[in-house]
Amino acid sequence: MGRKKIVTTVEQVSDVDDGVLLPDYNQPPPPTPFIGGSVIPIVNKLQDIFASLGKDQQEQLSKLKLPQVAVVGGQSSGKSSVLEALVRRDFLPRGCDICTRCPLVLQLENRPSLPGDEDDGLEWGEFRHLPGRKFYDFSEICREIQVETEREAGLNKGVSDKEIRLKVSSPNVLNITLIDLPGITKVPVGDQPNDIEARIREIINSYIRQETCIILAVTPANSDLATSDALKMAREVDPAGSRTIGVITKLDIMDRGTDARKFLLGTIIPLRLGYVGVINRSQEDINKNRSIASALAYEEQFFRDNPVYNGLKNSCGIQHLARKLNQVLEQHIRVVLPNLRKELNNQFVTVAKEGHALGEVMESKTEQGAILLNILTKYCEAFSAMVDGKSENLSTTELSGGARIHYIFQSIFVKSLEEVDPCDEVTDENIRIAIQNATGPRNALFVPEVPFEILVRRQISRLLDPSLQCLQHVYEELIKMSHDCEPEEVKRFPRLRRQLEDVTLKFLHDGSKPAERMITNMIEMEMGYINSSHPNFIGGKRALEIAVEHVRASQDGRDVQSNASEMGQMSQSNPSRSDIGAFPNQAGQPQSNGERTASIGNSTTRTWGISSIFGSRLTSGETSSSREPGKTMHDINQAPSIIHLTEPPSLLRPLERGTEYQTEIIVMKLLLQSYYDIVRKNVQDLVPKAIMHFLVNDIRRDLLGIFIKKLYRESLFEELLWEHDDDVLKRKQTGEMFLILQQAIQTLDKVVADVSSTTPSSDTNDASILPRFH
Numbered sequence: 001m002g003r004k005k006i007v008t009t010v011e012q013v014s015d016v017d018d019g020v021l022l023p024d025y026n027q028p029p030p031p032t033p034f035i036g037g038s039v040i041p042i043v044n045k046l047q048d049i050f051a052s053l054g055k056d057q058q059e060q061l062s063k064l065k066l067p068q069v070a071v072v073g074g075q076s077s078g079k080s081s082v083l084e085a086l087v088r089r090d091f092l093p094r095g096c097d098i099c100t101r102c103p104l105v106l107q108l109e110n111r112p113s114l115p116g117d118e119d120d121g122l123e124w125g126e127f128r129h130l131p132g133r134k135f136y137d138f139s140e141i142c143r144e145i146q147v148e149t150e151r152e153a154g155l156n157k158g159v160s161d162k163e164i165r166l167k168v169s170s171p172n173v174l175n176i177t178l179i180d181l182p183g184i185t186k187v188p189v190g191d192q193p194n195d196i197e198a199r200i201r202e203i204i205n206s207y208i209r210q211e212t213c214i215i216l217a218v219t220p221a222n223s224d225l226a227t228s229d230a231l232k233m234a235r236e237v238d239p240a241g242s243r244t245i246g247v248i249t250k251l252d253i254m255d256r257g258t259d260a261r262k263f264l265l266g267t268i269i270p271l272r273l274g275y276v277g278v279i280n281r282s283q284e285d286i287n288k289n290r291s292i293a294s295a296l297a298y299e300e301q302f303f304r305d306n307p308v309y310n311g312l313k314n315s316c317g318i319q320h321l322a323r324k325l326n327q328v329l330e331q332h333i334r335v336v337l338p339n340l341r342k343e344l345n346n347q348f349v350t351v352a353k354e355g356h357a358l359g360e361v362m363e364s365k366t367e368q369g370a371i372l373l374n375i376l377t378k379y380c381e382a383f384s385a386m387v388d389g390k391s392e393n394l395s396t397t398e399l400s401g402g403a404r405i406h407y408i409f410q411s412i413f414v415k416s417l418e419e420v421d422p423c424d425e426v427t428d429e430n431i432r433i434a435i436q437n438a439t440g441p442r443n444a445l446f447v448p449e450v451p452f453e454i455l456v457r458r459q460i461s462r463l464l465d466p467s468l469q470c471l472q473h474v475y476e477e478l479i480k481m482s483h484d485c486e487p488e489e490v491k492r493f494p495r496l497r498r499q500l501e502d503v504t505l506k507f508l509h510d511g512s513k514p515a516e517r518m519i520t521n522m523i524e525m526e527m528g529y530i531n532s533s534h535p536n537f538i539g540g541k542r543a544l545e546i547a548v549e550h551v552r553a554s555q556d557g558r559d560v561q562s563n564a565s566e567m568g569q570m571s572q573s574n575p576s577r578s579d580i581g582a583f584p585n586q587a588g589q590p591q592s593n594g595e596r597t598a599s600i601g602n603s604t605t606r607t608w609g610i611s612s613i614f615g616s617r618l619t620s621g622e623t624s625s626s627r628e629p630g631k632t633m634h635d636i637n638q639a640p641s642i643i644h645l646t647e648p649p650s651l652l653r654p655l656e657r658g659t660e661y662q663t664e665i666i667v668m669k670l671l672l673q674s675y676y677d678i679v680r681k682n683v684q685d686l687v688p689k690a691i692m693h694f695l696v697n698d699i700r701r702d703l704l705g706i707f708i709k710k711l712y713r714e715s716l717f718e719e720l721l722w723e724h725d726d727d728v729l730k731r732k733q734t735g736e737m738f739l740i741l742q743q744a745i746q747t748l749d750k751v752v753a754d755v756s757s758t759t760p761s762s763d764t765n766d767a768s769i770l771p772r773f774h
Ligand SMILES: Nc1nc2c(ncn2[C@@H]2O[C@H](COP(=O)(O)OP(=O)(O)OP(=O)(O)O)[C@@H](O)[C@H]2O)c(=O)[nH]1
Pocket: 073, 074, 075, 076, 077, 078, 079, 080, 081, 082, 093, 094, 095, 096, 097, 098, 099, 100, 181, 182, 183, 184, 249, 250, 251, 252, 253, 278, 279, 280, 281, 282, 283, 284, 286
């Protein structure tokens, strides 16, 4: 590895130039302006810091858009040569054919002299794809660029967008990042695809479209500036021309009699930041290994000796290009720093939040215990708050937590019970059969209580299902809440999370059992004793009065015949709760007494049933005297032969429908309705209370105790607080990132302070037109 001391004097130039210098060139190289001061080294430092970040972070941090300079131009226009002259080192592949086939990101770092340091005074390059390997020999750097280019873009003139990153550390370079880009070409050659022009333009655009990119638009002086692709592309992304510097190369090989004065003055295409004309080494110079130092000397002499360029001092020569760049860069940095700081800060806050979410590392049992207890307490507090409606994250768009339980009780459970008609599943026929079954072989003298109790119990039993469903709904709601109130910290401990879930589920399940028992008992109690003395119960007497009233009212207002058929229909239908007033009309008796006798027995004894526990059943339109007792006798007289009875079918139903027990049916429905209402109200009131008591309040009160009993054990700490390896790694990386960003912010703050205290350089007479990047 050849280590070269840097070149600073004429003697040294001669030393290293192998005697190839022409006499005219034997001049001291002009001093390269040193830019950046304390600002750019720190920016480069930040870039180094970012480069050391993980890929994801790097992508995010790429938004920081640090100032950089990209060289754009047609193929072989002299882009690499300009960069080399700015760097003052031979290290880029150059030639008449396509050379730059991948973007080369060149980060120049000015390294102050450190006496005693083994690298003091030396310069070296380091590739990102070969970290830790310092290249002291720049011809090796050139070779490595070629090798890497061939690896990325192939051997035959192909082009790739994969960038090669090279950091050059030297006491003798500008602190700046330069990007050498493939030259714009039109006709595909070698392995180049047909759309090579579009591809190269896209690669170039991906760099120069960034607002923080300063564009060096390179055009050879021996071509037509008006058709310069470089200037055209630059104008597309920078129409205001606030970050484009025009560079005119090859002034030395213009046609005799022509010059670039008009170009440099901007009279052909005006450019806000102006043009700089430069003279790089020709192919012959390269072949003869002519040094940059001697080329710079030649360049200076060229401009000095050409009177046409007199008066254009600030637009001629590499050193002026460097100075112009410095000013643009300094101004740029001054403007972008606040945004850079803001973005870095945002990144820092994000990483800090991530770090917070990933939690602290727990070293000791005490720390583990504290974390566990904290999580358990938080969980239970969040749960209580959610049930009580005191949660911090109360939704304003939908019901949540305790409000949902209230909704289940009131809008689902209570409302559904309200809507149930206790008579909707009890037909007149059911009632009639129940009455007949209750009287046994006799005809009913009284309407017995038994059918009422059977029917009302049947209706009460229907309340059990919705009550248990209500319990189920609340149970499920609580499970949902238990998920919603998981503290953020618990996410890092999957096993603890599962345990919390299991314990809560079991607790809820255990709590639902007594609630279920309570509800079942409640319904059974209601079924076990029908309290006909309940003060709100309508009672038989009152029900009968209403029924008789109804029958009478409907009889008065209707024709007997027409009512007969109507009544048949109505008595089959169930009066809904709102139809209580529309009971079947008793007036019509379409069936003959004979028919009735055949179906349910002796008509004379039937009339005894008019009296009942509810009072007299005697109805208008149907009295014992109004019937035709003689008809049966007559029938018997007419049939002296043996009467054959038909066999009773296995399933017996009264044949007569619609006319028997009309008043009793109405009475029965009134009683059912009245008693059901009493029970319904009890159930509506007590079921939510049972659920709250046994399930909701219990979990609120006892969950923390259960957690502590089951989970807060030192022997379980390790297991419960186990984390995925990925999370451990992520926390480590986040911690490192946190420190890196913290350091970057401190550095940047120092830069901000430094930059604010410096005024724009007065090194140039056109400082007033320096761009203010926005
Ligand atoms: N005489 C003279 N020759 C130059 C000048 N600038 C560049 N050249 C020559 O032009 C050729 C191309 O130069 P490069 O620097 O490789 O051009 P490039 O634009 O980087 O080329 P690609 O990356 O392949 O597009 C080389 O042979 C250089 O020696 C100049 O100012 N004067």
